[in-house]
Amino acid sequence: MACSSSFAGVQGRVNMHVFDDCCGGSLDQLRNNLLYPLFPNVRTTVSRLAISPQWSNYGLRIFGYLHPTETDEYIFAVSSDDNSEFWLSVNESPENLQRLVYVGETGNEWTAPGEYWKFASQISKPVLLVKDMKYFFEILLKQNRGMDHLEIAWSLNHDNATFSVIASEFLSLYEDESFLQMGDIDHVPQTKASYDRLLEPMSPAGDMIREDPRDHPYKYKILDGSLLKDLFPECNYNPSYILNGQIGRYEGVNLIQFSSVYPNDYTRQSIAIDDEMCFYRQHPSFQADKGLASYLTEVEDPDAKKIDTGEGPFWQRVYDVKPLNVASKQTAIVVNSCKTSGNIVMSQSHAMPIVRAFLKALHSREETSGYSLLHVVNVVRREDKDVGSRYLVELELVGPQGQKVLVSRYVYAQDENSRKPTVLCSPKAFNWNPSATVHIIVAVKDQARWIIQFIREMEKVYRATGDKNFNIIIIDYNSSDIDIEKRLKKAKLPSYKFKKMDGNFRRSGGLQAGIDLVEDEHSILFLCDLHLYYPVNIINSIRKHCVEGKMVYAPVVMRLDCGASPRAPAGFWEVAGYGLMGIYKSDMERIGGMNTREFTDQWGGEDWELLDRVLGNGLEVERLHLRNFFHHFHSKRGMWKNSNEG
Template sequence: MIAALFPMKKLRRNSKFLLFGTILLLGVMVVFHEMDLTEELGLNPYIDDNGWWRAMVDKVFSEDHQTDPVKVSNAWRSNYTPPTWKPEFKGRANLHAFEDWCGTSTAALRKNGHFPLYPHTRTTVKKLAVNPKWSNYGLRIFGYLHPHTDGEFSIAVSSEDNSEFWLSTDDSPLNVKLLAWVGKTGTEWAVPGEFDKYASQTSGPIKLSSQRRYFFEVLYVQDDKGTGHVEVAWKLLNQDFGFTIIDSKHISLYASESGLLPSDVSTIPQTAASHHHIPSKQPGATADMLREEPRDTFYRVPLVSSNFLKGVLADCSYKPSYTLKGVRVPRYQGIHMVRLSYIYPNDYTRLTHMESDETCIYQEHPSDMKTNGFSKYIIPDGPEEKSTTDFAKPLQDEEEASDLTGTKSVPNDEKDHVVRRKKSVSDDKEDFPVRKKKSLLDDAEYFPVRRRKSVLDDKEDFPVRRKKSMLDDKEYFPVRRRKSVLDDKEVFPVRKRKSVFDDKKDFGFQRRRSVFDDNEDFGFRRRRSVRNDEEEFDAEADQKEVWPGLRNNPLFPDTYSRKHLREKEIEKNMPLQLDLKMSTPTAKVSYQDLQALQSDQVNFGCNLVGNVQLSSSEALPLVKAFMDKLEAKHPGLFRLGRVINVVKRVDEVRGSRYLLELEVIDSSGKLLRLSQYIYNLNRSGRRRRRDTTVKELKPPPLLCNPMGFQWNPAATVHIIVPVKNQARWVQQLITEMERLFKETQDTNFNLIITDYSSSDMDVKKALEKSSLYRYDYLKLSGNFERSAGLQAGVDLVKEKHSIVFLCDLHLHFPSNIIDAIRTHCVEGYMAFAPVVMRLDCGAAPYDARGFWEVQGFGLLGIYKSDLEAVGGMNTKEFKDTWGGEDWELLDRILEGGLDVERIYLRNFYHNFHSKRGMWVT
C-alpha cells in the first residue's frame, strides 16, 4: 500500500523535475511572504536601482545593527517620555554632538558611554546637510520628515566618514528601519553630494504620504582627517529630477530642548539605532585581560571564619625592612620607592593586544631590534649557523663605512621607543592620536640619514600609506659588494623626474617578482644578493614607492629591457654557496620566561607590562605548607579546592609577606574562601653544608602569622569624588555605583560626592533618585579644588576605623573593587594604590585598548586613621591647579612608615576624556 501511495521508482526517474518544482514552490512562498510583510510596514523591498547586491548587503548590515529586541528593547523602550509635537517645531531638526571621541564607524560612536543620552552639545539645524569644523566627534540628527506630496521616494546619504539614515514607518521612534548608509568598517567615505559611490547609499522605493510625519535620525562620525560633512537627499521616483537636499520646509523638531540641563534626558528618544546599551565582555575580544577569571568573582564566596584560622600558625612581629618611618623622603621621590607585588597565577594584566605598537617588555635596545629583531633568541642548526655569522661582519663593515664617509647618524632616543605616550591623553590635539601600525624597521631614527627621498615626502594628505620593508633601506646592505652590471654606467643619466605613476605597473611588478620569487628555496642568502643588487642601482637612480612593494622608476620606461637586466644581475651576483636542494633550516630555541626577568621595581618606561608573575615553584609549596598546618590544626575539616590568588611582597632582609586566597572545601562539601596574610621568615641563622657535592634539600618554609597584619572584611569603604559642572560624568559615576551595589549587594560601601555648586545638574536630586543604598552629598562653593574637595569628603566620615578611597570621576570599576580595597588596606600598616588602565580615545571597557597609568597615584585607599596620622590632604599648597597632590601625599605616607600595595588591577579603567570644562571657575 505504501508503494502505491509513494511510487519510489517513478519518483527517482523524475527526481530532477521534482526538485525543480520544490524550489519553485519555495521561491513563490518567500516572495509572497516578503510582499505581505512589506505591505504591513509600508516599505517596498524591491530595489530597482541597486539590484540583488544591495538587498544582500542590506540583509547582512541589518543583522549587524539590529539587536535582538527581546534582549535589549526593554532597556530603552520605557526610558523616555514622548513629547507633544507642536506646529512651531517645523523648520528645524534636533542635533546632538558627542565630542572628543575617536573613530570612523558608527559602531565606534555606539561604544561611547555617553551615547545617546548625554551629548556635549544640544542644538538644531535648518537642513539635513552639515559641515562642522571640528575633529573626532559624532553627530545624531533626529526629528520628523514631512513629505511634500504622496508617492514613492528614494532617500540617499553622503558623508565622510561613515553615516546611517534611519526612518520610521510612522511618527514613533520605535519603528525605525535602516534605509541608507555609507560604510560600516570606518574606511568608506564619499565627497559632498556623491550619492552613488556605494550601493548602500541609496534606499529603495519608499511610499510616503504628505498627510503624515515620519520620525527619522541620522548617525554620523568623523575623525581628525578630511572634510567633515553629512547630507541627506531625496527624490520622487518616476520623475526626471535628481536628488535634492532635504531642507527646512520638510523637517521638524522631535522636541524643544532650549533651557534644559545636560542632566535632563527624559525626552531624548532611544531607538533601535540609538539606545543606551553597553555590552559586557565580548566573546571574541582580543585582550587576554577580558577573559573570565576566578579572581573577579571570588568575593561572592563565603569566608572561612577567622576562628578556624587562629593558632594555625605561630604569631610573629611584622616589621618589614623597607618601611621608611622617620626617614625624610625628597619631594616627589616616593613614586620611585614603591615596589610592585608578585602575583600567582597569571592574571593576564600584560597588554599583549597592544604590543603591535610597542615591544618594550623585551628590554631590547631599539637599534638592536631594528637590525636583528629577535634573532638572539634562536640559534640555527648546522651550516646555517655559519651563514648567520657571515652576515654579522658585512653589517658591521657598513656601520664602519658610514662613519668613515661622514654619514651623520641621528642620536638614539630610547625614550621615544619605550614610552608609548608620556603626554596626557587629554591634552589638546594629542587627545586624538592617529595610531598607525609600525614595523620594527620603520623608524629611521636609529639609522644614517643617507636614505632615498620618498615620493610621499612633503605630501601630507597623499591617500596612499606606504609600508616600509627591509628591502627599502639601503643602510641595511653591505658596502663591500660584487660589481654589478650597472656599475660605472652613464647610460641612464638623471635628467628629469616623471610622474609617480609612470610605468609603475610594469616596472614595479618586475621588481617585486625578482625580489620575492623562490624565497623558500633560496632563503636569506639569495635575498642578500638581491639587496646588494638593489643598492647599486639605488646609487644611480631615485626610486619611488607608490604602493607597498610596488615601485616606479622614471629612468627605465622599457619594462622588457629592465626585466632582462634584473635577471642577469641576479644570476651574476648569486652567492657561490647557493644550493637549490637545501632543506628547510631548523634551529635551537630555548624556553623564554620573560616574566622571570621582571623585577618588582616599577618600570615607568613601559606601560604595557602588567603584574610581575610569581612562579608556581614558589607559590604552590607555600600553599601546601599552609594547608598542612591547617590540616594539623583541624584534621579532616578543610581540603584545598584550587589556588585563586597569591600575592607576594618581597622583603629580602627579614622575609616576604604573602596573601593567600584559596578555595577550600569543608567537610560538608561547601565551597569557602580562605583569605589570609602570612609571613615567610628568612632562615638567616641557617648554616650551609660544606660538602657541595651533596645536593642540599630546600628546607620547608618558615611560616608565621604577622601579628596585627590582617584585613577587615567588615570595614566600610567610602568612595570620595569631588565634582563641578561635569553632569554627564557624574551621572555615569552614579550609574557605576548602582551597578556595583546590584552586583555585590554590599551595604558597607558609601559614595560621597563633594560638589562645588554645579550649575549643569542637581547632583543631590540625582543621588536621591538613584538606587544606591548609602551616599552622602556635600555642597561646596568657589573654584574647584581637588585636594580640598577630597579632604571635605574625608571629614564627613565619622568612623576612623573605616577606609576612604580617594577617587576620580571618570572611572569604570570592576565588580570586585570594594573587596580589593578592603583586602589590600591594613590599618596601621598598608595603603592601596591600584594601577588603573587609561583607555585610548574611542576605546570602551569591553575592548580594553589603552595603557597602564604607572605614574598616577591619585586613586588611593587608606584607613581614615592612617590618613589623619600623616596629615591628610595638602589643601594649602594644592588648590585650583592640576597634578602633584597625589605624589606629595605619597611622600608623607611613606615617611609615616606605611607600606603601599601596588598592583595592576584587572578591568579597572579610566575612561578617555579631554580637559575641556575641567578646573573651571
Template structure:
C-alpha cells in the same frame, strides 16, 4: 512651534569612523556632550573625532513617492519611520559599515547603499527620522541627507528647515534628564548590520577579558574566623623597606614603592598592545626595529647543496634576487622573560602586567599552610583551587603573602580563605620576631617560641566588612557624574554589599541636579556636599574626607571616569590595613574609541590619584595639600604619596583586572582657568 529645526546630539572625544564605533561609546545615546539644534539636514562642524545623532520629524511637501540619499565623511546612516513613532524607524540608506567608506560633499551616488528605494509619504503626516554620523580625525567632515520625488532625471535636494521639526524641546532640561530621548533600533544596534551571519566578529583578543576566578571570589562564603586562630604562630610584622621618618625629596616617594608578585597568572600583561609597544622585552625600540629577536635564535648549519649561481657568460649585468632559504631551521632555548623583571616600581613600561610568582614557591608555602590548617581543625579542609597568592618580597627579613584559597569544608561546603601570612627568612634575637612576653601578644597566642618559618603577622589582618567611602569632587560633568552614580548603584545590586558609600563634593554644577540623582539612585549610602567657587580637586577631596565620622573606615580618593570591576570593594579592603598598608591600584587608561569590552590602552604606572587609605592614617599624615594645590591638579597625588611613606605606611601597588579609566579630553573640563602642574596626571 518646533518647526524649522531638528534635535542634534554631539558625542565628542571618540575615535573611529564607523557608526558601529559610535554605538560603543559609553554615553551613547542618552548622555551626549552637547544637545542643540540644526536648521537643515546638512552639518559640517569642521571638527574631528566625534559622532552626531540628528533626530526629529520630517514633513513631506506633497503626497507621493520619494527617494532618499545620504552623503558623508566618514560613515553615516539615515533611518526613517513609517509614522511618527521612533519605534518604527528602519534603516533606509547608509554610507559604509567598516569605517573606510566616505563620500565628497553632495556625492549621493557613490555607493549602492546610499540611495533608497521608493518611499510613499503623505503630506498631512509627520515621520520620525534619525541620522547617525561618525567622523574620525581625517578628511572634510560633513553629513547631509537629500530627497527627490521618485521620478527620472530629478536631482537630490538637501532637506532644509521647511520640512523638519524638533522631536522635543530640550532647551530647559538638565543634561541628566534623559527620559525624553528616543531609544530606537538605530541607537541600540550594538553590532554591525552585516553581523547577523557572523561576518564581522567583535570579539577582542585581550587575555584579561577571559573569566578569572578572582573576579567573583568575593561571592564565596568566608571561612569562620575561629577556624584560623592559632593555625600559625604569631609574630611582629616589621618589613625593612618601610621608610618611616626617612627624608624623601619632593615627588621621589614613588622610588620607594615596590611591586608585588602574583600567582596564578592574572593576564594583566597587555599582550594585545605589544605590536605598538615591546617594552616588556627590555630591548631598545631601535634595536628591535633593526635586528628583531634574532639574537635569541641560533641558526642551524645549512647543507652544502644550496643553489649555485653561475656568472653570466655574455658579461651582461645580472639581476640577483635576495637568497631565501625556506629550509632554514634554528635552535632556541625556552625564555621566561618574567625572570628578568624585578619588584622595582617600573615607570618605563606601561604594558607589562603584574609580576609572576613561581609556582614551586606557592606550592611549598601552601602545602605547609594546609597541613597546619588541618592540624588545627581536625582535617576537615580540602584545597579545591588556589585563587590568588600575592607576595611582597623583603630579602632582609622575610616575605609577606596574601593567600586566597577555595576550600571544601567537611566535604559539603565551599568556603574562601583570604589571609596574610609571613615567612621569616631567619630569626633574630629571642623575642625580636616573637610576640610572647610583649604587650602586643594576643590572649590566644600559643605557648613556646614560634619556630622559624611561616607565621601569622599580627596587626596585619584585613577587615572583611569595613566601610569604604568613595570621595569624588565634581563640577559640570553631568554625563560622567550620572554614569558614576549608576555604576555605583549597579555595584551594589550585583555584590549585595551595603558597606560602602559615595561622597560627592559638587563645585556648583549647573548642568544637572547631582543631589536629586543621588536620591534617585540605588547607592546604599551617599553624602552630597556643595561648595562655592572654582573647582579644586585637593580641597574637594579633603572636604569629603572631613565628613567621615568613623576614623576606622577606609577612604578611597576617586575619579569620575572609572570603570570598576565587581571585586573592587574587596580589593580595597584586602590591601588597606590600618596603620600598615595603603592601596594605590594601577588603572588601565583606555585609548580613544576603546571600551571595557575592547580595552586598547596602557597601564597608568605613574599615577597615584586613585588611593585607598584608612581615615585615621589619612588624618595622621595631614590629609591633602590644599594650600599648594588650589587652582591646579596633577602632582597632588605624588606629594600625598611622599607623606604616606614618610609616616611608615606601605603602599600596595597592583594592576587590577578590568579596572579602567575612560578616555576623555581635558577640553572644557572643570575651570578654564585651572592650570596643570608640571607633573602629568589627571
C-alpha cells in the same frame, strides 16, 4: 524635491548630539564610548541634513521627525566621511527603527560630498511614506580625520527624479532641549540604533577583560574566620622598606615597590603595538641588534637546496625556538620603564609551594581537614629581599559536603631562599577587614555627564555585588548643569552623602571636605576622580589591600587611548599617578589629611605630596595594576572653569 508646504507646530530643526574626543572612523567605536548615547558633550539643533563641522575625532547623533508632504514611495541616500547610518521608523515611535542606508562599517570607508553611488549600501529601496504622518529618524556619523561631512538626501521613486538634501520644511524636533540642564537625560531616546550599553555584558575583546576568578569575589562565601584562628604561628612583621621620618619632596614615587601576582592576570597591554617592544628589551636574552630574531636558532635541513646568496626569501629555512615566558621574568624595573607591562607575574614554581604550605596547615587541623583545593584564585607577593615575603593567598576550597568557600588571608614566609620546606606564619596585626565600610569620595564642578556616569558606575557595583557597606560622597562646587542631590536621591545606592561648596573648584579642599563627613575612623576612604570605569569588585579590592595602621592601597589605572573603550581597551598604565588611594580614616588623620594650605585652587602634585607623607609615617603602599579599571580619554576643554583648564 519639488514638494513643500508648512505644518503647525514644527520648528524646522532636529536634535543633534555631539560626542567629542571620540577617535576612529567606525560607528562601533562611537557605540562603545561609555558616554554614548546619553551624555553628549554638546546638545544642539540643525536645520538641514547636510553638515560639515570641520572638526575631527567626534561622533554625531541626529534625530527628530520627518514630515513627507505627499503620499508616495521615497528613496533615501547617504554620503559621508567617515562611516554613517540613516535609520527610519515606520511611524513616530523610536521603537520601530530600521536601518535604510549606510556608509561602511569598518571605519575605513568614506565618500566625497554628494557621492551617493560609491557603495551599494548608500541608496535605499523604495519606502512608502504617507502625507500628514510624522516619522522618527536617526542619523549616526563617526568622523576620524580629514574633510568631515554628512548628507542625507531623498527623491521620489519616479523616472528621472534627482536626490536633494532633506531641508528644514520637512523636519521637526524630537524634544526641545533648550531649557534642560545637561544632567537631564530621561528624555533622550534609546533605540535599536543607539541604546545604553551599560547593562549589557561585555563580550571579551582581549584577555584582560575575559572573566577571571579575581573579578567576582562577591560570588564566593568566605570561610568562617574562626576556623582560621591560630592556623599559623604569629610573627613580627617589620619590612625593611618601611620608612619612618621625613623624606624629600616628591621622593615617594621613587621608593615604591610593586607586588607580583599569580596566576597571570593578563594586565599586560599586549595590543599596544607601538610600545610592546619595551617589554622584551628588558629581558636579558634580548639582543638589540637582532630584535626578536635573536630568539630563533637556525636548524640545518639536509634536504634543502643549498643557496649561495645571503639575500632572501629563504622558503626552506627552518628554526628551533625555546619556550619564552617573558611575563614571569619581568621585574619592577620593567613596570616603571614600560607602561604597557601590567602586573609582575609570579612563576608557578614560586607560588605553588606557598599554596601547598597553606593547605598543609589547613589539613593539619580537624576543623578544616576536610577542605580541598578547587582553584587558586589569587596570590599576591610583596618581596622583601633577603628577609622574606608577605603573601595574600586566596583559594577556592570545597568542603566535605561539597560546599564551595573562599579563603583570603595574609601570610608571611621567611627564609625563602633556603632548601627547607616553606614555613608560613601570620604577620602580627596585619589582617584585612571584609566588612569595613568603604567611602568613595569625589569632588566635582559642572561635569554633569561624568557625574551621572560616576553614579551609574556605583549603581553597577551595587547591583552586581549587593554590598551594603560602601558609601558615595560627592562634594559639589556649586554645579550649574545638574542637580546632583536630586540625582543621588533617585539612584539605587546603599548610601550617599552630599555637600555643596562655594568658589572655584579645589580638588584637595573638596576631598578633605568629604573626609570630614566620615565619622567612623575605622572605615576606609577611597579618594578618586570622575572619569573612571570601575570593575565590579572595586570595593572588595580596596578592602583587602588596606590594613589599618599598616598599609594603604594605590591601584594603577589604565589610561585609555582616544577611541578605546572598556570593551576594547588600549592605552597605558598610569604608574606615576597616586590620585586614586584607599586609606583608613584613622591613618588619614594621622598623616595630616589633604594639604589644603598649599594646594588651593590649583591641582597637580597633591597626590605625590600625599604619598610622601604616607611613606614618611611608616605606612606601606600596595601597588597593583587593577583589571578592568580604566580612565577614559577626555580633553580638558571647559573643565572646572578656572585657570587650570587647557
